[in-house]
Amino acid sequence: MTGTGSLVRLILRRDRLVLPLWVLLLAVLPITQTAGIAELYPTERGLREFAASFGANPALVAMYGPFTHWNAAALGVWRAGFTPVLLGLACLLTVVRHTRVEEETGRRELLGSTVLGRQAGLSAALAVAASANLAVALVLLVSFTGAGYPVAGALATGLGYAATGMVFAAVGAVAAQLTESAGGARAIGLSALGVAYLARMAGDSTGASWLSWLSPFGWSQRMRPFAGEVWWPLALSLAAVVLLSLAAYALAGRRDLAAGVLPPRLGPTDAAPGFGSPLALAWRLHRGPLLGWSAGFAVFGAVVGAAAKAAADTMAGNARLMEMMARLGGSANVADVFVASVLSIFGMGAAGYAVQAALRMRGEETLMRAEPLLAAPVGRTRWMAGHLVFALLGPAVVMLVLGVAVGIAYGASTGDVTGRLPGVTGAAVSQLPAVWSLAGLAVALFGLLPRLTALAWAALALFLLLGQVGALLDLPPAALDLSPFSHLPKLPGGEVAATPLLVLTAIAAALVATGLYGFRRRDVG
């Protein structure tokens, strides 16, 4: 344990921007939701109506967990129900980043040769995660009590969040011991997170509630903040944290530095026959994310599609909600509106994937892995083309998978698969021009302003914000029109308009061409 304190300071120094950012961002989401609901529904009647319509919506129950109480704070916390997943994700990645990544890059070795205990790295990462989770709890406590909500509910929310965060920090600690590669550790941790979320989702939406009791997300939700708090589920989380941490320490104590518990797999001596082009290399680099995104979209698409009809039936009674949804989704058929609004959210997700895939080029360049190819007889355009195939067609595959998954599930629930499938698939695919324009922006930045490629993420965040709150905040149309997603026809249900799709595609093509031109003319590295 010697040296843990110094390592904690090192982590805080390295993460001095990122750590406070996610702590604050995630911690304020519940109070923001609560305040928004309290403002939108100032009366008890309004809140009850809102609660009745949303709380019975199986899709929302699946996504956020079971509904507990109609008061604004309980509703707000419920609506922020995805936040613990993000918190778990952040904790998991933070712990892997400061343990396995350090070992993989060899930096840990440098530090390990100084006066430093074997377990100091693990201890420091867990200590930082614990502090971050306590900070989240504190912000939740202060923000809710400050706004006049009961202390007990605020405390239950805060402790529930912190406990969930710590469980996944400990999951990250175990995963980091297993594989030699940080990527492998992340994949194991993310799978655990995904299984935990799906277990809760399945438990809450099918009535097999024992499934939810297997999930850390279920434990914190069953503390029922602001709805008659129950404290003992906290013990489950704490027990899991203790057990997982002990396991991580035991594994760390038994293995060599930089080695994993699972033996690394060897690769082939010779490459497969077709492996000899920038495109073949791009496939090897991009296939993991492509498969991951496709699988994720297929699962979530099926859940959402299956819930669409039920959601429509419960929403049909709520005029105010209908009006809001119509503004987001654009049609009178409630189920169509629901599907359209969900597809547009998934479209944003696909845009995130597109930006990630496009910026892979920048990653390859800064890691000096573009150099060996460009020093071989591979032109710059040909090298980029390999990655562009995945940045542009990857999102197309993902949206197609989504469309088919939603279409089949939605069609099955209405007994009309052949009728629903083409429309829903088409609607999913119609998101692509907006997705491509963000990919195009990333490519153009890569070609012209490689140091500023992060702006592509900033643009996506802005468009996401405009899409989610813009309509509710009554922003001027000019501001809303900034987002390519605002120009898309609202499908299914809305009118098919080819012009905006063509214009957006043309803009995307122009941006990609700019990026190609820019990269041909600039220095590499």
Next chain:
Amino acid sequence: MSNVISVSGVTKRFGRTRALDGLDLEVRAGEVHGFLGPNGAGKSTAIRVLLGLLRADSGTVRLLGGDPWKDAVELHRRLAYVPGDVTLWPNLSGGEVIDLLGRLRGGLDRARKRELIERFDLDPRKKGRAYSKGNRQKVALVAALASDAELLLLDEPTSGLDPLMEAVFTDCVTEARERGRTVLLSSHILAEVEKLCDRVSIIRDGRTVETGTLAELRHLTRTSITAELAGPPDGLADLPGVHGLRADGGRVTFEVDDDRLGDALARLAARGVRSLTSRPPTLEELFLRHYRDGDARTASGSTRTAGGDARSVNRDARPVNGDAGPVDGDARAASGDAR
């Protein structure tokens, strides 16, 4: 003149820093050319300009008769490159990387690949993330050496290799030269350069400060003198061209610029020389001099080229034979100062 590489007056800036500042480099067909310089001198930048990865701000660059920026793809068919810091894809095995790079260059000789893997004692099944620095270097070396490229650009290729592998590398480069390949070898390992290189260019602060064969470089510079004198070495310290004078009783050691050698010897002779040892500077001394006090030289802006410099005239009339042991100082000194 069959120059494989000819670079003249190339400058390259990154923001406010000048990475290359009037670089000249001539590499002749079939030679192994040593490319030396301290860290940050611009060696890697120069190689990346030659690869067309960076665009020179001014000056001319010709590589294999083409323009490395415009004709990059065509030229790259004829060369192979080993970067100074090899990074591999974490999920590709070493064998896959070797095959990928080989196939991009138009196919590689399987038998030769296997032979090189054996010689370098490389496990080609390991994934990129599992290799040590030295092993990553081996992957890049095998990929480059297994190719049929006529020009090899090697940027500190042995920096992570153990002495045994360095020897293998030396053999491979020697074989490459025997097959008529041209090699540009940037290196810090002087023994390697002395063993392998026909000609050498030393760069500092982005410009060439010396170029020529090792023999020429040695003759151009200073000679190290150790002498036993009958009396104290008065006046020697003030003599222009004398450096690093150390006197211990009657024993003096110093370095002297070659064009001042005669003066120095005359001064020694006047003190009564009992014994005298002179030897040409080692490459290491040459290096250290350029690394340490190159500032004064680069400030003057001149690039010295062996054979083209006035001072090299006295090479033939060199008074003290380089490798000879103690010589009869009195006699030589008298005749040596002919100028």
